[in-house]
Amino acid sequence: MIGPVTEEMLVLAGGVAAAVIGVYLVVWGVNGLRRTIAVWKSDPTPIGEAHLIDGTIEVEGTAEELSRTLRSPYDGARSLAYSYSKKRKERERNEDGEYETEWRTLESGSESVPFLVADDTGSIPVDPAAATLGMDNEYSDRTGDIKKTESRIDPGDGVHVIGQKRSANEADADLDDHRTYIGDGEEAPPFRVTDGGELETVARMFGRSLGSIFLGAGLVAGFGYLLLTSFPGIAAALGVSGI
Structure with missing residues (x-):
C-alpha cells in the first residue's frame, strides 16, 4: 500500500523534474556551442x-x-x-x-x-x-x-x-x-x-547556447542544494556541512 504523499515528496519530485530539464539544457547548449564553432570555422x-x-x-x-x-x-x-x-x-x-x-x-x-x-x-x-x-x-x-x-x-x-x-x-x-x-x-x-552576416549568426548562436548552459547548470545546482537541505542525512554522508 502506498502511503500519503508528503510535502517533501512533492518538493523532491519537482526538484528532480527541474534537474532533468537542467541536464537537457546543458547538453543542448554544449551541442549548440559545437555548432557555433563549426559555423565560425567554415566559409560561406x-x-x-x-x-x-x-x-x-x-x-x-x-x-x-x-x-x-x-x-x-x-x-x-x-x-x-x-x-x-x-x-x-x-x-x-x-x-x-x-x-x-x-x-x-x-x-x-x-x-x-x-x-x-x-x-x-x-x-x-x-x-x-x-x-x-x-x-x-x-x-x-x-x-x-x-x-x-x-x-x-x-x-x-x-x-x-x-x-x-x-x-x-x-x-x-x-x-x-x-x-x-x-x-x-x-x-x-x-x-x-x-x-546580417556570418558574425551575427555566430553571435546569436553563441548567446543562445551559453544562456542554455547557464540556465541548465542553475537548475541542476538548485536541485543539489534542495536535496542537501531537505535530506540532511545525504549531506552528512557526503561530508557537506553548513548548508
Missing part, C-alpha cells in the same frame, strides 16, 4: 558554386523578392519575413503588497515567404518556413501603456543562411523555375536564416 559558399554542394550548405548575400512579399502588420513595410508582438504594461500587487510592473503580451506571431539570396556569383531560393529566424528589430512604437514591435527581413537586407540544399520537387512552396533551394533537412544542422 559562393552561390554560383551551390550546384557543387550536396547536403549542408552555407551562403551569404542579399535577400531579394522571389514571387511576392508580405506587408508587416504594424509598420506596413514590404517584408520577406517578420515577427511581431503587442504588449501592455500592467501593474500587479505581489504577496508582500508591493506593486510590480510587467509587460503582458496581447498578441504575437510571425510569417515568411520564400525569397532569393543573391551574391556576385548568382542566386538561390530559400524557403524559411521551418527556419530559426534571427531578425533585427525594425519597428518599435509605444503609445501609453501599449508597445508594438516588429523584427523583419526586408528586400535588400544582408542575410546569412545555413540549411540543406534540396530539390525544388520536394518544396511545398512556389519557387518559380528554380531547380534547387535551401530549406530544412535531416542532413543539415538546425536550419537558420539570420539578418
